[in-house]
Amino acid sequence: MKMLPRFAGVALLSLASTVVLPAATNSSERQGAVPAGLVYFVRPEFPEWAKVNSVCRGAATVAVSWDARGLPTDVVTVETSSPEFGAAACEAVRQWRADPALRAERFYEFQFALSGVVICHQKGANTLATEAKADFKRRVLTREDLDAAPKLLVQPMPQPADVAGGRIESGRVVVDFFVDEDGRVRAPSIVEATAPELVEPTLLKMREWRFETPRRNGRPVLFAESWAIEFKRAS
Incomplete structure (x- = not known):
């Protein structure tokens, strides 16, 4: 008798998206827009860790220090629902370039979303994907x-x-x-x-x-x- 292996893993078919906006901006007004003042813009990648662990949503806020040429000299995560989302945001921002003639923002908020998710578990396993709360808003110390x-x-x-x-x-x-x-x-x-x-x-x-x-x-x-x-x- 041929035995089939039993899997308790998770299969994900997904479409990842990231919304980036200045932290003080209303997201309904700037949904999906490229932040003003930038001449080169890269969106963060959805973290592989989150995909593997069925974390379908996340958020992060980063602070940026700009020099006179419009280069980000330092980027640091100040709020995040999980460290992996903060790291992904910082990696993208380090590649940004701002117009020196315009005032680039200091804080940027990132909303990560993973859509089209299909969860496949062993029978009896928990079938609910974990989602990060969008309203985490941890206070900066x-x-x-x-x-x-x-x-x-x-x-x-x-x-x-x-x-x-x-x-x-x-x-x-x-x-x-x-x-x-x-x-x-x-x-x-x-x-x-x-x-x-x-x-x-x-x-x-x-x-x-x-x-x-x-x-x-x-x-x-x-x-x-x-x-x-x-x-x-x-x-």
């Missing part, structure tokens, strides 16, 4: 949410005498950024600057900053910061 404020260990800064040929006597910049689980500064963005010449040197130096590992309930976490930095030529 701030310094007040941490067990203790992490100390700044390394802080190189540009000197006014070294910027713009020494023509700048003093200045001030306000920068928003994230500190990741390893204490590194991620996706810094200048929101205010008294002298445009201070922007790029400040962002460049901030990539070298290091904090103590930020923790919440003893576990390493990512959190958001906003600093005002004063520059003054040494007398």
Whole structure:
């Protein structure tokens, strides 16, 4: 008698789609649109992990730091329904290019969907596909949410005498950024600057900053910061 093998796996026939929009934009208004300000755009791939595990929906929000040429210098996941969706979003954004003449967004939201799914299980197995909740909206942590404020260990800064040929006597910049689980500064963005010449040197130096590992309930976490930095030529 010929015996047929028994399978408890999952067969997927699917069509993956990803909607990308600035995080503050109404999805009904921008469904499927290419975000404004981009001259080269790549959509994320639906994660293979999600297909294999029957995760049919997912979401992620990423923060991007852009340079003056419109290149993404850093991309970090700030919210996600699963790490694999965040990784897929970051991989795509690293390939984007923005128009330097336009202001590209700092935050982008991704909605992943897998349609046309056929689930095939061994009889008696659970036949329901797992879906990530679209309304996950995990709150981004701030310094007040941490067990203790992490100390700044390394802080190189540009000197006014070294910027713009020494023509700048003093200045001030306000920068928003994230500190990741390893204490590194991620996706810094200048929101205010008294002298445009201070922007790029400040962002460049901030990539070298290091904090103590930020923790919440003893576990390493990512959190958001906003600093005002004063520059003054040494007398």
